[in-house]
Structures are given as structure tokens and as C-alpha cells.
Amino acid sequence: MSADLLKLAARLEHIAPFHVMELAKHAAALERQGRHIIHMGIGEPDFTAPQPVIDAAARAMQDGRLQYTAATGLPELREAIAGHYRHVYGIEVAPSRIVVTAGASAALLLACAALVEKNTEVLMSDPSYPCNRHFVAAFDGQARMIACDAAQRFQLSAQQVDAHWSAKTRGVLLASPSNPTGTSVAPTELASIADVVRKRNGFVIVDEIYNDLRYDGTPFSAVSLGEDVIVINSFSKYFNMTGWRLGWLVVPDSLGPAIEKLAQNLFICASSIAQHAGLACFTPESRAIYEDRKAELRRRRDYIVPALESLGFHVPVMPDGAFYVYADCSALSDDADQLSRAMLEEAGVVMVPGLDFGVAAPRRYLRISYATSMENLEEAIRRLRGFFAR
Structure with a gap:
């Protein structure tokens, strides 16, 4: 052919x-x-990536720590990420809820694979990062873009989510801070959005890959809104590891087995070298x-x-x-x-x-x-x- x-x-x-x-x-x-x-x-x-991270990668290679890891990631890296939430945001997160992924893109892919069904809608702000709506499309869902103007910092509001929710709506995908606008959803508004979605038994996915690059206000993460809020993060932006392809998901315990099964089949695991290097991101130096x-x-x-x-x-x-x-x-x-x-x-x-x-x-x-x-x-x-x- x-x-x-x-x-x-x-x-x-x-x-x-x-x-x-x-x-x-x-x-x-x-x-x-x-x-x-x-x-x-x-x-x-x-x-x-700073020198301590590069050195950690070199040591992993020299020591031969190059085999597959668990699909959910190195246990010590999941613990280090949990420690990051404790240190920066004052949030206790069980390491069992953290899934290490091949970049935030893999995290979004896994979340959409688990939650998006054919011919369902996911609400997103317009403007928003284009690949996010394409992850939804990859699983035969449809991103429903809702115009958000400067008066609302280009971010979805709870009122808009409530008004645009339909029988086809499955959930909401937000980014805070956002690409392309660099703006965040106010914590109170994000909490209100989560409440609106809960009443409809939908899902909330919050892309926080820029969250450690907030310049104004008190540190905040959507992880604090409850175990049912799914949070995406990455080592690419704040941790300066774009080409290393390393990220993570924070998911409810109930979703963990499904995400693990998908990760095993779609990715095996994130790069073992990148994971060992990622451990060095959390040192005081x-x-x-x-x-x-x-x-x-x-x-x-x-x-x-x-x-x-x-x-x-x-x-x-x-x-x-x-x-x-x-x-x-x-x-x-x-x-x-x-x-x-x-x-x-x-x-x-x-x-x-x-x-x-x-x-x-x-x-x-x-x-x-x-x-x-x-x-x-x-x-x-x-x-x-x-x-x-x-």
C-alpha cells in the first residue's frame, strides 16, 4: 500500500x-x-539546569542507575515532591498521590485518557495554551472555549463555568498561572470553580507548571482545594529542565490505579536519568x-x-x-x-x-x-x- x-x-x-x-x-x-x-x-x-542537577545526572549514569523505574516514578522523588508542597505551600500530600511523568504533557495525556470520554466537552478559557485542548481532542472529546477578557484577567470564573455547563460537559481544565497571559486564577475563585464542578460530579484539572514562578501574592497551590482536584506540574519551567521531559501529577488515591495502568502501557516510566537528576532540584543549594x-x-x-x-x-x-x-x-x-x-x-x-x-x-x-x-x-x-x- x-x-x-x-x-x-x-x-x-x-x-x-x-x-x-x-x-x-x-x-x-x-x-x-x-x-x-x-x-x-x-x-x-x-x-x-544548574550544576547540582547536572552532577546528579552524571552520577546516575556513572553508577549505572539507568534501568526502568516504577511507572509512577522513583519513590524518593515522589517523596521529594511531597516535601516541596510541604516546604513551599504548607500542604501535606501523600507521596502515593504523586505520579512522576514524562513531562507535563504526559501528565495531561494521562489525565485526559482517564477522564475524557468520546463526544464530551471540557471547559477552558479563551485564550489558553493550544496543546491543552488538543489533549482533549486526542481522546475524541471537545474543548469548549469560553471567552475571558482582561477584566477577569483572561481566566475562567465560577459564574462562567456554571453558565456554560451542559449535559455534555465532563470537566474543566485550567492553567494558573497561564500561558499565554501570565495571569493566575484567584484562590477564592478557583475554590468556587471547584465547588461548582463538584456539584455536577465533574473533574477539575489545574495546570500549575508555572506555579513556582508566581511573583505576587502568597504562595498557593490548587492541591490545597481537596483530593479530588487534579494538579499538573513540571520540572521544565521553574526548575529549568525543559529537554529532560520530567513532570508530575497529583491525583486522588481513587484515581491512582487507573493512572498507573495507563502510564505502564503508554510510557513505561519517565526517564530514569531525569528522575535521579530531579532529586537534586530540592536541595538547599x-x-x-x-x-x-x-x-x-x-x-x-x-x-x-x-x-x-x-x-x-x-x-x-x-x-x-x-x-x-x-x-x-x-x-x-x-x-x-x-x-x-x-x-x-x-x-x-x-x-x-x-x-x-x-x-x-x-x-x-x-x-x-x-x-x-x-x-x-x-x-x-x-x-x-x-x-x-x-
Whole structure:
């Protein structure tokens, strides 16, 4: 049979291309031509894993600790993650409720595999991270996107969840802090959302991969809202281990056997080397490094927001976490996609249009990542000032 005649699964019709990556490919082509490009598009910290984590990985390899682990992860890593919740958030979590995964993507995949049924809906905010709705589509569910404006910090409210819940609704998937907006759901609002969903016997999944990168307010995790709230986290962002593919789930004890069964069949386990390295993330030495880096990201946020506004962008909501700004560019252009391409071609600066993140106002906003050096941020603003002057 010719490969051209292979029939693709119908679910692929609901999975759109990722414009962020397409823009990144175009930027890479310009770099191959000798252009210097400043990347403020892809959400990846410019920091890499600190030396204690690298050393832990090297020791694991030298000692031959390279075999499969349990599908739920190394027991000592699950205990260390539980200790993280105790140390940072004052929450007691049983290590048995923690499942170590091959990145947050695997955690979301496992959660959706366990909970999303064919032709059911999962409520999400618009804007939101596109891959999250595609995880739902992968299991023949449908993400129901609900427009959330700047007045509500681009986040779902309990009232909206209540109003949009239908006979087809299975649950809610939130991200706090969010990609692309860098905004969080207020703890009281998140608690209200959980209460609304409980009354309907649905599920709440909270993506907290940026939660340790909150710059404002008291530390908070949705884990504190009850055992029935499913929480996703990752070593990629705060812990600077993007390519290591390591994350975790916090699930109710009752869901543990189902998640373990799925993990055994779909992944076997997360990388053993990454897991042994991950243990070093929780030492006092590593914590001090991560907190210094977090302070640097906050310093970049406090620079880039007023700098963007000085160019004519409008930042309607100050981001309180992650490393993104969701900027309204309507005073500069009526098409964020065209503007992003022009800025790349003429100024050598990558910023991502809102096309990936929803349908409510995709051509009005740009997502801007400040996970690059202060030197690069300052140079980007200098270039853009000249670009807009022209």
C-alpha cells in the first residue's frame, strides 16, 4: 500500500498547526542566512539546569542507575515532591498521590485518557495554551472555549463555568498561572470553580507548571482545594529542565490505579536519568539558585511591561507569574499575525500572535516571552522603536 493512501484518523481534523513553532522555523531560516534574531516567542527559560542537577545526572549514569523505574516514578522523588508542597505551600500530600511523568504533557495525556470520554466537552478559557485542548481532542472529546477578557484577567470564573455547563460537559481544565497571559486564577475563585464542578460530579484539572514562578501574592497551590482536584506540574519551567521531559501529577488515591495502568502501557516510566537528576532540584543549594533566577525573571517583567507600553502596546493585565506578557497591539496594527511577521523580517524580533491561543480575539494580541536575557530585551526594544518609527 502506498503511504499516500493511508487514511488518517478523523480526530486529526480537530488538531490545528502550532503557529509558534512555524514562526520559530522561519526565524531559524533567517538565522541560517546570518541574521541575529532575538527570540521572545517560545516559552523556554534561557537558564539551563544548574550544576547540582547536572552532577546528579552524571552520577546516575556513572553508577549505572539507568534501568526502568516504577511507572509512577522513583519513590524518593515522589517523596521529594511531597516535601516541596510541604516546604513551599504548607500542604501535606501523600507521596502515593504523586505520579512522576514524562513531562507535563504526559501528565495531561494521562489525565485526559482517564477522564475524557468520546463526544464530551471540557471547559477552558479563551485564550489558553493550544496543546491543552488538543489533549482533549486526542481522546475524541471537545474543548469548549469560553471567552475571558482582561477584566477577569483572561481566566475562567465560577459564574462562567456554571453558565456554560451542559449535559455534555465532563470537566474543566485550567492553567494558573497561564500561558499565554501570565495571569493566575484567584484562590477564592478557583475554590468556587471547584465547588461548582463538584456539584455536577465533574473533574477539575489545574495546570500549575508555572506555579513556582508566581511573583505576587502568597504562595498557593490548587492541591490545597481537596483530593479530588487534579494538579499538573513540571520540572521544565521553574526548575529549568525543559529537554529532560520530567513532570508530575497529583491525583486522588481513587484515581491512582487507573493512572498507573495507563502510564505502564503508554510510557513505561519517565526517564530514569531525569528522575535521579530531579532529586537534586530540592536541595538547599539548588533552591537558592532557582530563587535567584526567579528574581531575575521578575526584574525582566518589571522592565518589559512599561517598555512595551512606551512603544504603543497596551498591557491590560499585569502578569503575576510565568514569563509572558499578553499585549494588545490594536493601536499599532489590526492584524497581530501580520505584525509579528513584519517585526521578525524587519527587526529580527520574534513575538507570537494570538492565533494559537483562542478564537475570541486572535488578531488583537501578541504573546511576548521575557525568558531571555535583559541584554536581549533591551536590544529588542531598541530595534522595535526603530521599526515603529519607520
